[in-house]
Every structure is written in C-alpha cells, then in structure tokens.
Amino acid sequence: MSENIEVVVIGGGYAGVMAANRLTRRADVTVTLINPRPAFVNRIRLHQLAAGSGDAVVDYRNVLSDRVRLVAVVDYRNVLSDRVRLVVDTVTRIDPATRTVAPAARPDLGYDYLIYAVGSGSAAPTVPGAAEFAYRVGTLEEARRLRPALDDTPVSAPVVVVGGGSTGIEVAAEMAEQGRVVTLVCGEALAGYLHPRIRRSVVERLTRLGVTMLDGPDATAVEVTRDAVRLSGGHTLRSAVTIWTAGFSTPDLAARSGLSTDAMGRLLTDETLTSVDDERIVAAGDSASPSGAPLRMSCQSARPLGAHAADTVLARIEGGRPGTIDVGFFGQCIGLGRRAAMVQLATRDDTVTRFGFGGRVAAMIKESACRGVIEELAAEAREPGAFSWLFKDRKRGRKVRAAGEAVPVGR
Numbered sequence: 001m002s003e004n005i006e007v008v009v010i011g012g013g014y015a016g017v018m019a020a021n022r023l024t025r026r027a028d029v030t031v032t033l034i035n036p037r038p039a040f041v042n043r044i045r046l047h048q049l050a051a052g053s054g055d056a057v058v059d060y061r062n063v064l065s066d067r068v069r070l071v072a073v074v075d076y077r078n079v080l081s082d083r084v085r086l087v088v089d090t091v092t093r094i095d096p097a098t099r100t101v102a103p104a105a106r107p108d109l110g111y112d113y114l115i116y117a118v119g120s121g122s123a124a125p126t127v128p129g130a131a132e133f134a135y136r137v138g139t140l141e142e143a144r145r146l147r148p149a150l151d152d153t154p155v156s157a158p159v160v161v162v163g164g165g166s167t168g169i170e171v172a173a174e175m176a177e178q179g180r181v182v183t184l185v186c187g188e189a190l191a192g193y194l195h196p197r198i199r200r201s202v203v204e205r206l207t208r209l210g211v212t213m214l215d216g217p218d219a220t221a222v223e224v225t226r227d228a229v230r231l232s233g234g235h236t237l238r239s240a241v242t243i244w245t246a247g248f249s250t251p252d253l254a255a256r257s258g259l260s261t262d263a264m265g266r267l268l269t270d271e272t273l274t275s276v277d278d279e280r281i282v283a284a285g286d287s288a289s290p291s292g293a294p295l296r297m298s299c300q301s302a303r304p305l306g307a308h309a310a311d312t313v314l315a316r317i318e319g320g321r322p323g324t325i326d327v328g329f330f331g332q333c334i335g336l337g338r339r340a341a342m343v344q345l346a347t348r349d350d351t352v353t354r355f356g357f358g359g360r361v362a363a364m365i366k367e368s369a370c371r372g373v374i375e376e377l378a379a380e381a382r383e384p385g386a387f388s389w390l391f392k393d394r395k396r397g398r399k400v401r402a403a404g405e406a407v408p409v410g411r
C-alpha cells in the first residue's frame, strides 16, 4: 500500500463534495471523488433550471479544493500526485472484502476508507403511463428533458404537476409565475408536513399565482396519458405537459453490493455514520440511514452529514473514537416563484411549529440559501474543517424517531 491513505468518495453532491474537501485536512489523505457528471449539480435549483428561470450547474473547480485537478484519464492510477481527484464515472459495485469499487468504464479502484454519498433521485412512478408521458425534475438529466418540452408548449396550454410536497409546490409556483395554467394534483393533502397555519399561507400564495390545487380522496393521479391525467375520483384533466414530483428514491448500489440497507435502500449505519457491516465504509447525505432512522432527505442535512462522515474517517485514521451525529433542522424554506417563499420553522428534530413567515424576506432567504450552499462548499475547499452547522457539538445526541412516526421522507 502507498504511504497515502486512499479515501474514495462515491457521489459528488452536497454531502460528497463537503466530505471530499474536509478530508484534505490531512496531508497524507488522497481523495478520489467519483461522480457520473463532470459538473456539480446544485439540485435545489433544478426546478428553476427546468422552468428556465435559473441555472443549477456549477463548475467543480468552484466547489472542490484548489488542489483539485480535473482529470480526464483512462487510468487514474497515473495521477497519484493529486490530493483530490475527480473521476467521471458511475460505480457499479463495492467489494468490501477486497476494499475496491468498480467504476463502469475503468479498472477497479482500491480504498482504505469509503464514503458512500450517492444521494437520491425521483421515485419511479408506479401509475400507468407516468414513466412514459410525465416529466420529472429530481436529476439534472430529468430537468433538462423538461426544459425544451416547456419551451415547445404555448404558455396558455395546461400544465399538470403531480405531487403536493415541497418540490411539487415549487415547480407549480415557478410555472405559474411565468403565466402558465397550472393544476397541482396533491393526492390526500397539500404539504401534509406543514403546520396548518403555514399551509394556509402557501395555499393563498399559490391561489394568487393562479394555481388550481386539487386534494382529498379524489385527487390522486391514477393514470397519465400523452395529453391528460386521470384522477382517482374519475375526473380527467387535460395536460399538455405533466410533471411528476411525487417521491424520492435512492440508488441500490449498497444493496447490490451486499451491504445492509433500510427499506428504501439507504446504507444502514450507526450514529457515527459507519456502515453496520464494515468499519471502513461511512455514509452521508440522502443515502445514509443512521440507526435505521434517517434524517429527512435534504440539502440542509446533506452538508453537515458530509462533514461528519469526513470527521468519522479522520478520527479513525488518527486512532480516535468518532463522534455521534449532531445534525438537526431549522425547518424548511419553500420557494413560491422567484419573488416569494415560505419559511416553516421546526424544532431541531424536525417537528414543525406554528411559526413561520413568507413574502419577499423569505424569498431573499431562499435565494441566499441557494447561493450559500455553493459558498459553503467553496469555503470548505479553501479551509478544510471550517464548515460548522447548527447544533454542531451539542452533545445531546439526536432524538431517533420510532419507525412509522410521521416525518417527511424528502426535502
């Protein structure tokens, strides 16, 4: 083995990039970041990218350590002098026994430690016709597919957004602000996660934007065709463009590699984020399931989880005991077009309160959060270890919710 400690990070999203940057605290650590795309995706702007009102793609040079050289190599073993290497590829298998990962287009790569940060994507719709005819916004490729479809559709044509969660609300608001005729199909309830008081304000804003909201027992989409969405109550909505936002899913790489996962496929870890199967594998972000009681999948938790995963690896390298996670929430900020947003405040363990606020102040907070995540990653690249977060080092531990207790899965 070389003198360097080789850490492979799978997934170059918020958690993976944060972890990769933080790991460069140690001069003897070499980080290889593997991601399918050569650019960073600021996923929290994907609905803006789809609507044509914002961009979500950021050059990795702006968020990874300045020691990073972007490498377009066939055999990355030729670039051992770099501290962090970006390999543009998709890992198809992890082999904990030989401590190797198998990228799709390159030879296997060995590691001393592995950070599993493969994130999440849109859930595959189970409703007939949805996979074929509905667009999604969970990944860069999906959002990019939607964009030309909207460009080719007259503004007066009906757009149906399926899913009454935060992503559905943001997509519907963004489209309506552009003058489109939008129906939001919510299923049982619009934003069930929100406090009723805050939900009312969201409904008011969407109403002002002209969005028609359908919820209740008759408002579940049961079939999608090329130009319509059929609802559980029997009603059929005309739809020139249908956008499916319901649900998150996680890649099945961990399960395929024989590692223990929760029911959603997230890597099962202890409270230090270490895999329950292997001390050399640490998870972060949406694809981590600490104690089988994962945090809400979100950018908000992915960054501190990424930092904590790096700290766990660094503690092990130093022969110390890794700390337990101290990540909590402040609530949620939902964009309602580019000129308004709604902040729902919550307790540390993500239980909503009756407090929140909206309007332009909330919109400014939303926009500064979208910029702020990039600035945070860049700051950690410049000064590894600098990133801190709400509740860091409050050694109360987190309240682990019981299985089945109400908590939103994503966002």
Ligand SMILES: Cc1cc2nc3c(=O)[nH]c(=O)nc-3n(C[C@H](O)[C@H](O)[C@H](O)COP(=O)(O)OP(=O)(O)OC[C@H]3O[C@@H](n4cnc5c(N)ncnc54)[C@H](O)[C@@H]3O)c2cc1C
Binding pocket: 010, 011, 012, 013, 014, 015, 016, 034, 035, 036, 037, 041, 043, 044, 045, 046, 047, 089, 090, 091, 092, 117, 118, 119, 120, 121, 137, 138, 139, 167, 251, 253, 284, 285, 286, 287, 297, 298, 299, 300, 301, 302, 333, 411
């Ligand atoms: C439209 C939209 C708006 C959102 N708004 C908010 C918001 O306002 N606030 C909030 O907190 N959250 C928001 N989210 C959720 C947030 O984006 C995710 O929870 C967050 O991206 C999770 O970060 P991550 O680093 O765990 O994973 P990701 O950002 O998903 O990154 C994972 C990376 O791993 C890569 N990867 C996957 N499999 C492999 C593999 N086998 N090999 C190599 N690489 C792989 C992926 O391609 C990706 O680049 C939003 C999501 C969407 C879609």
